[in-house]
Amino acid sequence: MKRELKIFAALVSIFVVAYALPLGNPKIQEGIQEAFRLLQWYARNHTLACVVPALFIAGAIITFLSQSSVMRYLGPRSNPISAYAVASVAGCVLAVCSCSVLPMFAGIYQLGAGLGPASAFLYSGPAINILAIFLSARVLGFSIGAARFIGAVIFSVAIGLLMALVFRKGERKKAEAVFQMPEPEKPRRGVAKTTAFLASMILFLIFSDWYNPSNVTVKTNYGKQFKAVIIHETKDMLRFQLEEDISENKMGDKLELQKTEIADMQEQKTWVIQLYHIRWYLAGLCGLAVLIMAQRWFERDELRLWMTNTWNFAKMLVPLLFGGVFVVGFISVLLPEKQVALWVGDNSLRSNLVASVIGAFWYFATLTEIPITQALMKLGMHKGPVLALLLAGPALSLPNILVIRKVMGNNKTLVFTLLVVVMATLTGIIFGTFF
Amino acid sequence: MAMKKIQILGTGCPKCKKLAENAEAAARELEIEFEIEKITDINEIMKFGVMMTPALAVDGQVEAVGKVLSPDEIKKMLG
Numbered sequence: 001m002k003r004e005l006k007i008f009a010a011l012v013s014i015f016v017v018a019y020a021l022p023l024g025n026p027k028i029q030e031g032i033q034e035a036f037r038l039l040q041w042y043a044r045n046h047t048l049a050c051v052v053p054a055l056f057i058a059g060a061i062i063t064f065l066s067q068s069s070v071m072r073y074l075g076p077r078s079n080p081i082s083a084y085a086v087a088s089v090a091g092c093v094l095a096v097c098s099c100s101v102l103p104m105f106a107g108i109y110q111l112g113a114g115l116g117p118a119s120a121f122l123y124s125g126p127a128i129n130i131l132a133i134f135l136s137a138r139v140l141g142f143s144i145g146a147a148r149f150i151g152a153v154i155f156s157v158a159i160g161l162l163m164a165l166v167f168r169k170g171e172r173k174k175a176e177a178v179f180q181m182p183e184p185e186k187p188r189r190g191v192a193k194t195t196a197f198l199a200s201m202i203l204f205l206i207f208s209d210w211y212n213p214s215n216v217t218v219k220t221n222y223g224k225q226f227k228a229v230i231i232h233e234t235k236d237m238l239r240f241q242l243e244e245d246i247s248e249n250k251m252g253d254k255l256e257l258q259k260t261e262i263a264d265m266q267e268q269k270t271w272v273i274q275l276y277h278i279r280w281y282l283a284g285l286c287g288l289a290v291l292i293m294a295q296r297w298f299e300r301d302e303l304r305l306w307m308t309n310t311w312n313f314a315k316m317l318v319p320l321l322f323g324g325v326f327v328v329g330f331i332s333v334l335l336p337e338k339q340v341a342l343w344v345g346d347n348s349l350r351s352n353l354v355a356s357v358i359g360a361f362w363y364f365a366t367l368t369e370i371p372i373t374q375a376l377m378k379l380g381m382h383k384g385p386v387l388a389l390l391l392a393g394p395a396l397s398l399p400n401i402l403v404i405r406k407v408m409g410n411n412k413t414l415v416f417t418l419l420v421v422v423m424a425t426l427t428g429i430i431f432g433t434f435f
Numbered sequence: 436m437a438m439k440k441i442q443i444l445g446t447g448c449p450k451c452k453k454l455a456e457n458a459e460a461a462a463r464e465l466e467i468e469f470e471i472e473k474i475t476d477i478n479e480i481m482k483f484g485v486m487m488t489p490a491l492a493v494d495g496q497v498e499a500v501g502k503v504l505s506p507d508e509i510k511k512m513l514g
Binding site for chain 2: 068071074100102103104106107108110111112312316403406407
């Protein structure tokens, strides 16, 4: 019955939108166009090379990596150092579905390695699933993708240690239960084979996502020559960021030139660019390796399970992502650019704080944080606050905070929330200063 | 035969629902008396000592953790 009600509610909302949408309003028209344009951009640029392979990898991780062996490092009587280390990266392996993060967090806290590692896991877990990282790197830029991963891992350890330090006296309420470990499954093949298999898939993704940094050497009609990065190209204009000083312009300055002003433009022959040109061959090789390994080392039923898991992820994530992209495209036109620039337009303490507080309380459905920050960046959000938002966003949300409060009480939840906000703000400022 | 109490531990994600469906199907096929209880409260789940959801308990005894069992696998546990 509940299901039928939901369907009815969905139909009613579609009806209301269709009935009332003021199509004559130019803002609305622009919004609809932008929604489709953004959707097409994701479909053309990110779907086949990034989202689809990442879904297969997520499926493979769930199927072939033994999660129970990871949880072993987070159980009771585990070595604290390895518990922190594993907790900070375990999200890669375990947290592909955000709904599994909270029970694991509660488990690590009450039954397993305790408050510190549990907090570390809660902070990094949701942020570092493989799809989120690769998609952030593609859509928001390599430096943000990398910083998101590294920031999440490093600061999760810091937050875990601080939590453990602040509450070192508090007796943790041990659940009165015997720790139920999932039965260890007997491995069907050596660790080396599984590693090689997963590594080839991840390499495939790295190559297929390899991007062209567009470093060029430009000669102008007035005999000037300089090295620069192309930031934006239109039909007859090019926008550069300089890589060296030329007369009145300094390195890092942005410069616009008409195409007619440019006498010659050559790609710089860096290894990144050369690799870019052969990326599909490399990705193809990795893909072939994956197929051969799958054929030779894996049994039928395992492969079927892999496909089932991949399909389950696809069913869960694809509507969220593309629905999110569409809605964000529409709304981004209606957002006031001035307000965005005012609140998060620079790398000040306030901008970063605003971004991380919003991130901490707002609920982002899995992956939708990416189109949302992308839209905000287009409206002038600085890279520092972007990272702050990406770090605080998936780790916490209001519904999330309520569940955490039930697990570990008011004080610890308050301190954890504060730590997340402070850490995300600091990371944002540091990152924003350098990039 | 006494009534079997089947408990599904999980916070309500798709996998937990799938496990509940499979458990129900298994119990029906065996034609035993049963009741299914879904435990979604995270603290209650912890009392079972379960860290990875979904999990399945029969008569209060945890039988499987962290995976969706097929109806056939569940039948063995109920039998």
